[in-house]
Amino acid sequence: MRAVVFEAWKTFPTLKDIDKPTPGPGEVLLKVAGAGACHSDVAVYKDFETATAPPQLAPSYVLGHENSGWAEELGEGVEGIALGDAFLVYGPIGCGHCVACSRGEDTYCANAATMPYLASGLGRDGGMAEYIVVPARNLVPLGDADPIKAAPLSDAGLTPYHAIKNSLPNLAGGGKFALVVGLGGLGQVAVQILTALTGATVIATDSKADAMTRARAHGAITVESGPDQAAKIREITGGRGVDAAFDFVGIAPTIALASSVMATKSRLTVVGIAGGKYEWSFFTSPYESTLTNTYWGTIEDLYEVVAMYKAGQITPDVEIFAMEDALEAYRKLEAGELSGRAVVVPHLAH
Template sequence: MRAVVFDDFKTFPVLKDIEKPTPGPGEVLLKVAGAGACHSDVAIFEDFEANNPAGLKPGFVLGHENSGWVEEVGPGVSGITKGEAYLIYGPIGCQHCRACSRGQDTYCENAATNPYLGVGLGRNGGMAEYVTATARNLVPLGDADPVAAAPLSDAGLTPYHAIKLALPKLNGGGKFALVIGLGGLGLVGVQILKALTGATIIATDAKPEAMAEAEKLGAVTVPSGSDQVAKIREITGGRGVDAAFDFVGISATITTAMQSMALQGRCTIVGIAGQPYDWSFFGAPYEVELTSTYWGTIEDLYDVVELYKAGQVVPQYTTFSMDKALEAYQLLVDGKISGRAVVTPNA
């Protein structure tokens, strides 16, 4: 079968033929419907040689945002029927620690000794015609379109988890939420905020077309620039925002978020650019929480799928055939993808 393989660091991935996988005990083989191309994939092949906290090694198929139809079930799997559509929860922990027992594989207590982080992160992912996943990590889609749903396993799950944790800051009237970065995650984040809160949503990005999309989704937009923070504060009546979600994570965007905060707000860094922020006691409003999140729980993903089925979250994406998969990654590297790029190996 054809697959997009991460062969080496500082090397663009390659499209090659590899052996079709076979599901092992407790696993399911899926015919891939959609596989989302994510900036995390770019970080793996461009940056992880020097900064690789997960210890990932080259030689695996990319793709951690996946959906597909059941093709075959492995030994010990029941209750799953061939042809059914599922979304794959990507993280894979040890399955027996406290974090994994509550479906939070992202914070597995044995991550340092696990063989991989998840599907498409050390273990062969879904940027291929077929992929295997543990039956426990499958979230049913029913009659929902699995191609459109594919990005939800990261671009939906990640903002949902971050927003869910910040909901106490957004309960009540007169609340403001700030979304920085309107790519695949940010635009979904705007929709989740709209679905779960009554907050006024302020969205900002350097791309006018991205802000136009956010406006269609109900956000008030502020362009990047030297007066960006002043304009955000003006919208809030000078008070600042109660919750901010930075989907970029560079020093400049973290600074913008923190300078836009209200007293006792929560600033969540979701983007994994990994750049530093110079915090000081008098440089931020009192009792502002500066935190980060990583992906989400399998329970969260069930919630995201329900929002998708209800039409409250509609991923914005462009499809690419398997022949165009590397082109999708190049457009991602060049910053020319709006929303999410979804590869459809079996279209």
Template sequence: MRAVVFEKFQSAPVVTEVDRPTPGPGEVLLKVAGSGACHSDVSIYAEFTADNPAGIAPPFVLGHEVSGWVEELGEGVRGVEVGSAHLVYGPIGCGRCAACSRGQDTYCENVASMPYLATGIGRDGGMAEYVTVPVRNLVPLGDADPVAAAPLSDAALTPYHAIKLALPNLAGGGRFALVVGLGGLGQIAVQILTALTGATVIATDMKPDAMERAAAAGAVTVPGGEGQVEAIRAITGGRGVDAAFDFVGAGPTIRTAQASMARQGRLTVVGIAGGAAEWSFFANPYEATLTNTYWGTLEELHEVVAMYRAGQIRPDVEKFALEDALEAYRRLEEGSLTGRAVVVPHAPVH
């Protein structure tokens, strides 16, 4: 079968032939409906070295945002119908520790002993015609479109987890939320905040078209650049925002979010651009929290799918054939995509 393979560090992946996988005990074989291209993939093949923080090594098939139809059941698998559509929870932990017991494989306590972090991150992923996944990691999609759903397993789950933790800050009237960075995750974050809270959602980015899409989803937009923080604070009546979410994670975006905070607010840095935050007692609003999050839980992905099926989340996707996957990554790197790139191995792309 054809697949997008990460073969060596600091080198572009290749589209090549690999063996079709066979599901092991407790696994299923999925016929891939869609696989989202993520900046994490780019970091893996373009920036990582053998001494990488994730402890992963090539070769393996990329793709950790995966949806598909059950094609074959591995030994011992029951209760799953061949042909049914599912979204894949990407992280795979040890399955034994406290974190894994609550479906939070992202924070597995035995990660150092695991041979991979997730489907598509150390283990063969969904940028292929077929992929094997643990049956535990399947989230049913019912009759919802699985192709458009593919990015939800990261691009929606990651902001959902961060937002859910911040909901106490946004409970009550007159609250304000700030979304910094309106790429794939930021756009869905606006939709999630609008659906789950009554807060005024302020969204900021350097790209006018990105802000137009956020405004259509209910956000009040502020362009990046000079006067950005002053404009954000003016919307809040000078008080600042109660919860901010930085989906970039660069030094300037972190500083923008920090400067926009209200007392007892919460800033969650979600983006992994490597920026550093500065803190001092008198510069930080009293009792304002600075934290970070990584991905989300299996239970939360079920909740994300429920929102998708209810029409509360509408991913904006741009489809690519498997043979054009490298073009999808190229456009992701240059920032010219208007939606989340989704590779569709089994259907014509128009």
């Protein structure tokens, strides 16, 4: 079968023929419907090396941690899954028996350091291929919803949803304001989730005009980048600041921007993993304002994301690529040339 393989550090992936996998006990073989290309993939093959990467990410393996597909073959002991049914794949794979994993919170697995991989597509063969094998536990039913457009939701939907869900107490009640910094794949979905789940006024900011246009279409008030960016955001809130902010970039300037517009008793969640740092001061931080971070989400969260998708509350912006064009999807992702989330459809005719 054809697959996009990460073969060496600091090396662009290759498109090659590999053996079709076979499901083991407790696993399911999926015929891949769609696989999303994510900036995390780029970081793995472009930025990391042996000295800086978790050992579980060492090559080689098939990329792709945003996956959907149809059940093709069941491994030993798997029951309750009908062949041909469509599923979204929960990517993280923990030990399965620690406290965090018992909550479906595999991203915070207590035994992650001893696991041979972190997730499907992150240390273990992912979905940038014609077929993928995943644990049956990690399959979330899609019903009759379109599995191709759903693929990015396993990260670009789940990650903002988990961050927003944790912040809902800050947005409960009238007159609340939410800020979304960075309107890439995750930020665009975040605007939709905030609009659907809260009555808050959603403020969104990005350096790209087309990204802000799409955010406005989903109900956000947008503020363009510039020296008076923070002042404009505060003006929208009547000078009080925002009650919850979500930074989907994670560099020092974006963290500083969000921090500068927080209200008393607010919550800032840094979601983007760009490694930015922030200097905290008692005298410049609003009282009882929380600065935190999150990583991915839980299996339960993904069920709720799928429910929102099926209800039409989340509509991912996607750009479709055939398997033979998968490397072009990654090239465009690196170059910032994508208008939506790149989704590779392995069984689409070239």
